[in-house]
Amino acid sequence: MTNNLVIGGGIAGIVTAIELLDGGQSVVLIDRDSRERFGGLALWAFGGMALVGTPEQKKYRIPDSPELALEDWIRFGELGPDDHWPRAWAECYVRDCRVWVYDWVKSLGMKFMPAVNWVERGSAIKGNSVARYHLLWGTGKELVMNLITRLMNHPNGDRLTVLHEHRAIGLIVRDGKVSGCDGVDEASGRSFVVEAENTIVATGGINGSVEQVRRHWPQHWPEAPARILNGAHPYASGEIHHSAAEHGVRLTHVQNMWNYAAGIPHPRGPGCSRPKGRPSAGRCRRLPRLHLLESPRCPDPRPPARPIAGLQGGEPPPRPTPQQPVLPTRQATLAHGADGEAGDLACGG
Numbered sequence: 001m002t003n004n005l006v007i008g009g010g011i012a013g014i015v016t017a018i019e020l021l022d023g024g025q026s027v028v029l030i031d032r033d034s035r036e037r038f039g040g041l042a043l044w045a046f047g048g049m050a051l052v053g054t055p056e057q058k059k060y061r062i063p064d065s066p067e068l069a070l071e072d073w074i075r076f077g078e079l080g081p082d083d084h085w086p087r088a089w090a091e092c093y094v095r096d097c098r099v100w101v102y103d104w105v106k107s108l109g110m111k112f113m114p115a116v117n118w119v120e121r122g123s124a125i126k127g128n129s130v131a132r133y134h135l136l137w138g139t140g141k142e143l144v145m146n147l148i149t150r151l152m153n154h155p156n157g158d159r160l161t162v163l164h165e166h167r168a169i170g171l172i173v174r175d176g177k178v179s180g181c182d183g184v185d186e187a188s189g190r191s192f193v194v195e196a197e198n199t200i201v202a203t204g205g206i207n208g209s210v211e212q213v214r215r216h217w218p219q220h221w222p223e224a225p226a227r228i229l230n231g232a233h234p235y236a237s238g239e240i241h242h243s244a245a246e247h248g249v250r251l252t253h254v255q256n257m258w259n260y261a262a263g264i265p266h267p268r269g270p271g272c273s274r275p276k277g278r279p280s281a282g283r284c285r286r287l288p289r290l291h292l293l294e295s296p297r298c299p300d301p302r303p304p305a306r307p308i309a310g311l312q313g314g315e316p317p318p319r320p321t322p323q324q325p326v327l328p329t330r331q332a333t334l335a336h337g338a339d340g341e342a343g344d345l346a347c348g349g
């Protein structure tokens with residue numbers, strides 16, 4: 001039994017694990033992807049952050065404030081009066097991002113480029129009123145490598161277990177409380193169970209699965225195109241969201257997804273099977289999975305493997321059917337938990 005199980009080794013899972021170790025807790029972090037691709041989608045991210053009230057904005061006399069940023073967010077995000085949690089998040093973010101994000105990133109020894117970009121200004125609906133987009137030197141990859149190094153060399157590292165190529169399949173619920181997960185070690189084919197006091201789901205959005213993208217395509221939009229460029233993390237397929245929903249968690253805003261077409265490498269780039277010299281209209285056969293094939297080469301700051309706390313082996317559980325389950329697009333009733341809002345889980349890309 002570990003204090004904490006973190007499912008997902010993207011930037012959200014890694015930061016969560018670091019903070020739990022900072023607090024002296026034990027952590028088992030499981031990630032479906034390989035050791036080389038530890039870090040998730042942020043390895044490919046540009047590393048731009050919308051921040052409010054920074055020294056860079058002051059230097060360039062950009063008149064920003066949490067109030068203005070909130071106004072922009074609510075208008076451009078088309079938040080309605082019923083969007084309780086999106087509003088709460090927006091309020092919290094614009095108020096605290098200067099300290100919680102900007103100062104924290106700087107405390108890691110990282111720097112922002114000395115220019116603030118003005119992106120997402122909107123067309124039909126007005127977007128950002130002022131420049132807020134701060135770019136990290138070294139992009140998302142540099143941030144991820146910084147965090148992985150911190151995680152693997154943490155002073156409380158003896159309380160950490162990281163398991164790669166371990167796929168969580170379902171949450172385990174006992175007496176109305178989540179007590180871990182079961183899954184399969186995809187390298188060996190053996191099943192596993194992790195028992196934990198707390199379970200944190202950090203598996204990205206649902207939109208790594210094109211099937212899920214189609215099923216949750218916003219109803220007020222025209223029909224989904226036959227071919228969709230999808231650069232989201234391919235393992236962020238909503239598997240654990242679905243398991244949580246089966247146990248009564250309310251999923252909201254599943255249809256609000258960002259599919260990161262920009263995460264698809266250029267068809268003429270490395271990994272493309274199109275023969276050289278052919279017209280650019282030629283198809284790249286590996287396109288939909290290219291971001292899996294082009295893994296960045298990461299140094300390996302990990303200590304040797306340790307025995308696994310709270311982990312039990314066994315025969316592999318039955319694999320889920322290839323057909324992805326349908327997630328509730330709006331809210332489902334909460335079956336467990338004392339208050340109806342405690343089980344909310346918002347989805348995003």
Ligand SMILES: Cc1cc2nc3c(=O)[nH]c(=O)nc-3n(C[C@H](O)[C@H](O)[C@H](O)COP(=O)(O)OP(=O)(O)OC[C@H]3O[C@@H](n4cnc5c(N)ncnc54)[C@H](O)[C@@H]3O)c2cc1C
Pocket residue numbers: 007008009010011012013030031032033039040041042043044045046047048049140166167168169202203204205231232233235236237239240260262263264349
């Ligand atoms: C080209 C591109 C540019 C971007 N630019 C920016 C930017 O400038 N600024 C910005 O803020 N964001 C940007 N992003 C988005 C950003 O990268 C993501 O929002 C962020 O990395 C998501 O992190 P995450 O940890 O939530 O999820 P992910 O990175 O998707 O990680 C999810 C992890 O969960 C694991 N997982 C999933 N299911 C299971 C399971 N069942 N069992 C075990 N493990 C599982 C996966 O293996 C994966 O490692 C960009 C993305 C792309 C593609």
